Amino acid sequence: MMKFTFKLKVTERITAKCSRHPRYNPEKEGRNGIKGGCSGCFALFDLYQSRLALEAAVQKFQRLACPWARPRQPRTHKPTPPVTNLVEDESR
Template identity: 40%
Template sequence: MLKLGSVRWRGKCSKHPGFDPRSDGRGAIRGGCEKCEALADIHDLHVRMLALMRTFVPPAPPKKRPETPDLQASLFGEE
């Protein structure tokens, strides 16, 4: 079993503090800056991790029949 807590993390390049890999993309990295490349790598891996988690346990579909027991609920909220 794998259990991950919530992660809040922020990183900023000291030379290019305005660089945001989410909105700017790798094309905005100037001079092959290692810090900005690292931020883009972290962002890419984070997106991939979320995609893998959603593949492993897909989000519960919207409830259409309230009388059906929600079996997915027991997978969450047990901290």
């Protein structure tokens, strides 16, 4: 029996551009848009590929886990016991 909880939260905001080719966009131009084997552009392309691979892996995991996943139950709070006055009334 396999049982585990999977929780993934990745929040990264990246603003990057090649110092020599600031107009290079790996999303639009791909690997063929890299001029002269620029290492900065290759790094941007690798970063973009990694993002795509991560998204694909998460989607595959969710698709494969879906038949066995239990829907998350909302938290139920225990009923609070009635408030009793624990402090004795000393005015008597």
